[in-house]
Amino acid sequence: MTSPIDIEGGGTSVVVDGEAGPSAKAETVQLEGRSPGRLMWMRFKRDRTGVISACVVIFFFAIGLLAPLISKLYGKDPYTVYADERPELFDSAGVPVQPNGGISGEFWFGLEPGNGYDVFTKLLFGIRTSLMISLAVTVTVVLTGILLGVAAGYLGGRTDFAIGRVIDFLLAFPAQLFFIASMPVVVSLFVSPRDETPTYVRVLALIIVQWFLGWMSLARILRGTSLALREREFIEAARVSGASSWRIIRKEILPNVVTPLLVQATYLLPSFVTAEAGLSFLGVGIVEPTPDWGQMFSKASTELVMQNDITYMFFPGISMIIFIVAFNLLGDSVRDAFDPKTAR
Amino acid sequence: MLRFLVRRTLGAVVILFLLSMVTFVLFFGVPRDPALLMCGKTCNADAIANIHHVLGLDKSIPEQYLIFLHNLVMGSDSFAQGPCPAPCFGYSYHSNEPVWDTLIDRLPTTVSLTIGSAVFFLVIGIGAGLVAAWRRGTVVDKVATAGAMVISGMQIYFLGPLALALLVYQTHWFDKPAYNDFTANPLTWFSGLLIPWVILSTIFAAQYTRMARSSMIEQLQEDHVRTARAKGMSRRYVFFRYAWRGSLIPIVTIFGIDLGSLLGGAIITEWTFGLPGLGQLSVQSVFFSDLPLLLGVMLFAAAMILLFNIIVDAAYAFIDPRVRLS
Numbered sequence: 001m002t003s004p005i006d007i008e009g010g011g012t013s014v015v016v017d018g019e020a021g022p023s024a025k026a027e028t029v030q031l032e033g034r035s036p037g038r039l040m041w042m043r044f045k046r047d048r049t050g051v052i053s054a055c056v057v058i059f060f061f062a063i064g065l066l067a068p069l070i071s072k073l074y075g076k077d078p079y080t081v082y083a084d085e086r087p088e089l090f091d092s093a094g095v096p097v098q099p100n101g102g103i104s105g106e107f108w109f110g111l112e113p114g115n116g117y118d119v120f121t122k123l124l125f126g127i128r129t130s131l132m133i134s135l136a137v138t139v140t141v142v143l144t145g146i147l148l149g150v151a152a153g154y155l156g157g158r159t160d161f162a163i164g165r166v167i168d169f170l171l172a173f174p175a176q177l178f179f180i181a182s183m184p185v186v187v188s189l190f191v192s193p194r195d196e197t198p199t200y201v202r203v204l205a206l207i208i209v210q211w212f213l214g215w216m217s218l219a220r221i222l223r224g225t226s227l228a229l230r231e232r233e234f235i236e237a238a239r240v241s242g243a244s245s246w247r248i249i250r251k252e253i254l255p256n257v258v259t260p261l262l263v264q265a266t267y268l269l270p271s272f273v274t275a276e277a278g279l280s281f282l283g284v285g286i287v288e289p290t291p292d293w294g295q296m297f298s299k300a301s302t303e304l305v306m307q308n309d310i311t312y313m314f315f316p317g318i319s320m321i322i323f324i325v326a327f328n329l330l331g332d333s334v335r336d337a338f339d340p341k342t343a344r
Numbered sequence: 345m346l347r348f349l350v351r352r353t354l355g356a357v358v359i360l361f362l363l364s365m366v367t368f369v370l371f372f373g374v375p376r377d378p379a380l381l382m383c384g385k386t387c388n389a390d391a392i393a394n395i396h397h398v399l400g401l402d403k404s405i406p407e408q409y410l411i412f413l414h415n416l417v418m419g420s421d422s423f424a425q426g427p428c429p430a431p432c433f434g435y436s437y438h439s440n441e442p443v444w445d446t447l448i449d450r451l452p453t454t455v456s457l458t459i460g461s462a463v464f465f466l467v468i469g470i471g472a473g474l475v476a477a478w479r480r481g482t483v484v485d486k487v488a489t490a491g492a493m494v495i496s497g498m499q500i501y502f503l504g505p506l507a508l509a510l511l512v513y514q515t516h517w518f519d520k521p522a523y524n525d526f527t528a529n530p531l532t533w534f535s536g537l538l539i540p541w542v543i544l545s546t547i548f549a550a551q552y553t554r555m556a557r558s559s560m561i562e563q564l565q566e567d568h569v570r571t572a573r574a575k576g577m578s579r580r581y582v583f584f585r586y587a588w589r590g591s592l593i594p595i596v597t598i599f600g601i602d603l604g605s606l607l608g609g610a611i612i613t614e615w616t617f618g619l620p621g622l623g624q625l626s627v628q629s630v631f632f633s634d635l636p637l638l639l640g641v642m643l644f645a646a647a648m649i650l651l652f653n654i655i656v657d658a659a660y661a662f663i664d665p666r667v668r669l670s
Contacts, residue, residue, distance in 0.1 A: 168359070169359055169362060169363070172356075172359045172360075172363060172646055172649055172650055172653075173363065173646065174605060174608045174609075174642065174645035174646055174648075174649060175605075176605075176611050176612075177608065177609065177611060177623075177626050177641065177642055177645050178367075178642070180611065180626065180627060180630050181367075181371070181626065181630055181638050181642060182370060183630075184630060184633070185370055185371065274499055277499065277501065278499070278501060278612055281501040281612065281615075282611070282612065282615055282627055283627075283631075284627075284630060294501070297499075297501040297502060297505070298501075300502075300505050301501065301504070301505035301508075301616060303513070305505075305509070306505055306508055306509035306512075306513045307509075307513045307514075310506070310509045310510070310514065313502070313505060313506055313509065316502070317498075317502035317506065320497070320499065320502065321494065321497040321498055321502070322497075323497075324496075324497035324499075325493055325494055325496075325497035328493070328496065328497065329493070
């Protein structure tokens with residue numbers, strides 16, 4: 001990598017870190033070059049909030065990944081309708097008989113009013129669905145953002161103008177309204193309106209719709225970064241030495257846009273989680289019986305739950321707050337670790 | 345200034361035109377037949393063809409779009425339901441009312457919701473941010489920052505039903521939120537919208553607190569602020585006259601964006617509280633496959649976003665005399 005940060009890396013880290021301790025002395029003695037990635041990792045490790053929120057985020061992803069295993073050990077699945085299987089647990093309205101939403105040693109998070117799904121496994125699998133969709137959206141958005149943003153910034157001229165106008169145009173879309181309006185449209189591209197919609201089609205539609213209006217902010221930022229990089233000496237040197245545009249983009253530009261890319265991606269993912277949950281809340285995203293974080297909120301807003309069993313609301317609600325806050329804090333920490341000069 | 349406004353308005357009209365084209369093709373060009381939904385169980389090919397003809401769906405997509413544009417600008421008398429003066433978005437498939445009238449009908453709810461909550465979140469959000477910046481590093485600052493952090497992780501679809509359950513269903517302290525006409529009785533208008541205002545503005549206020557705080561702190565480190573302090577101006581004067589003005593730009597930007605998108609319909613809030621505004625209308629029209637209505641709401645919402653973009657850019661010139669409109 002020919003990044004100029006490389007050369008500065010070893011020398012300035014002590015000053016930049018601003019934390020002069022016994023270790024700082026040792027570092028000045030051994031002037032060994034460290035990669036920006038290593039420097040970032042060192043700064044990040046020292047940030048306690050960052051480490052804790054990273055653990056929380058990893059915990060959520062682990063839950064999503066291991067949901068089938070956990071529910072197997074726990075002995076239940078999110079599809080069993082306990083209102084039919086164990087009618088003695090529910091009253092005539094479908095509300096769990098036991099207090100606090102039927103929380104017991106057997107059902108750790110209680111039972112869902114109405115159908116009587118097990119809330120614990122439903123939440124696990126719901127998180128799994130939500131994170132899977134949001135991760136897929138993030139990946140597609142990042143790829144599109146890199147492709148269009150770097151192309152616009154590095155190539156400039158007409159390409160830049162065209163991509164810029166497309167971005168302006170898409171930014172005028174009322175995003176949420178467009179999501180809910182185009183969900184049925186995208187779904188009907190795959191299945192006829194008379195047939196039952198399979199879940200994977202809904203998932204695919206959610207990914208496509210969110211991707212379509214999700215990539216612009218990232219592309220804009222990457223455009224700005226590569227526009228600035230284009231004028232730097234090391235790029236010029238590469239160009240003079242006869243490197244092709246493709247090679248320069250791949251070897252010189254891309255390694256240098258990793259920083260804004262990573263920071264933006266950590267901010268984007270939670271926003272996709274909440275957007276997807278919003279769609280499922282409105283009833284145009286994932287629908288029952290497929291477990292989904294947002295769909296649990298739509299269940300929680302029914303009169304049955306609000307009237308009889310508010311315990312149920314807190315499981316999706318609190319878990320999502322923890323997830324979003326941890327992810328946002330992680331985003332701040334990642335940004336600080338990469339660029340210690342920006343003040344909070 | 346006038347040149348700027350004319351240029352931006354023309355740009356916005358071009359974008360709206362393109363947007364109407366894209367959404368029109370998207371809604372009408374896809375094999376999702378509203379006739380199937382309308383003709384019910386006793387459906388045969390003749391009935392569907394008849395509905396297609398009545399709705400004008402038997403023509404080609406470009407032709408339908410040209411008719412739509414023509415009606416929008418000139419109005420039309422060719423609708424079976426009656427005359428439709430410009431701006432004519434056609435008639436709703438579901439209610440058979442003119443789309444424009446329905447939009448105008450729903451607008452007061454959305455405007456009331458937006459204005460009410462904007463007042464709340466500006467005062468509370470920016471106020472908390474300023475206090476936090478003024479008392480930077482103290483307990484007050486930490487509480488405000490942490491509170492804003494936690495609230496920014498909350499969503500309306502959690503907070504809304506929670507408030508409803510606690511305040512309405514469990515304790516019966518409040519009536520169910522509803523929209524009552526302001527001109528008929530301002531008091532019921534206020535009490536009916538109080539919960540939605542508070543919930544919506546809580547979510548928004550957190551963002552404003554964080555932004556007001558960070559941009560104030562940034563401004564307070566500027567050279568001109570330090571100079572003002574050094575030559576003996578009071579902290580209070582410098583804080584409100586120098587730093588505050590400089591920190592307005594990011595706040596006004598976000599406020600414009602928020603206002604524009606809220607006026608196009610606060611979808612989740614209106615859906616949660618059952619308020620008959622544009623947001624609720626859009627969700628309903630999705631469920632009924634009510635394409636003309638959906639197109640109408642979409643264009644209206646986009647127009648609001650573009651309008652407030654222009655207003656924000658024009659406002660920069662007033663806030664910061666260095667900004668030149670071009």
